[in-house]
Amino acid sequence: MDKIFRIKRFDPEKDNAARWEDFPVELGPHERLLDGLVRTKEFTDGSLTFRRSCAHGMCGSCAMKINGRSRLACQTLAGDMPELVVFEPLPAFPVIKDLVVDMEPFFEKIKSVMPYLVNDEPLPSRERPQSPEEMEKILDSIRCILCACCTSSCPVYWGDKQYLGPAALVKAARFVLDSRDRGGKARLDLVSGAHGAARCHSIYNCVEACPRDIDVTRHIAILKRQTLKRGLRGAR
Ligand code: SF4
Secondary structure, rough: OOOEEEEEEOOOOOOOOOOOEEEEEEOOOOOOOHHHHHHHHHHOOOOOOOOOOOOOOOOOOOOEOOOOOOEEHHHHHHHHHHOEEEOOOOOOOEEEEEEEEOOOOHHHHHHHHOOOOOOOOOOOOOOOOOOOOHHHOOHHHHHOOOOOHHHHEEEEEEEOOOHHHHHHHHHHHHOOOOOOOOOHHHHHHHOOOOHHHHHHOOOOOHHHOOOOOOOOOHHHHHHHHHHHHHHHHHHH
């Protein structure tokens, strides 16, 4: 199966602007696009730059824009793509080189919502238990691999870089919904500002882009409801 990989390239040491370069690549229908990128780097152009790590959809490193959509190169089969495959860096983040973007603004947003369990109560003799029903509430959001496919697909984030974005809001919801966590009020304060959950317009690009099939918009809606309830209570 012959493909043309059209790759948006940018080398800050040589280029004034991004440019396109085409590479012919042979791939079996069950091979992943990441295999083609690795082969291109190994045998055609060693300067081609992209991130990858686990190559099995668990680390999120190879997130990039492929044929107009943010997705993981390791989860996209050659047989599911047309002959021309267009690769671009993830939208909405500064480009470092070729398909590598600066993820720092993304992780700053994640850090800003306290992405950890808060509980100052005395430690139990074993783990802090959860019932199956309590666990059920966080089963979807704990599968997030922080790939940024959702945030990079969000038109609200494209227009407002201060917006927390879908991934940070999913992370906030993951702990707000955790029965063991005691930091819910502080976390709801963090997501209730002008650039928080209420900024979401329910466009659903995030849901479509998520490689872990997380219902991102549902989690943001939960935060919207909870921040609204708190606001109403405060107004009384
Ligand atoms: Fe990636 Fe989905 Fe997590 Fe967003 S919610 S960072 S798309 S795994």
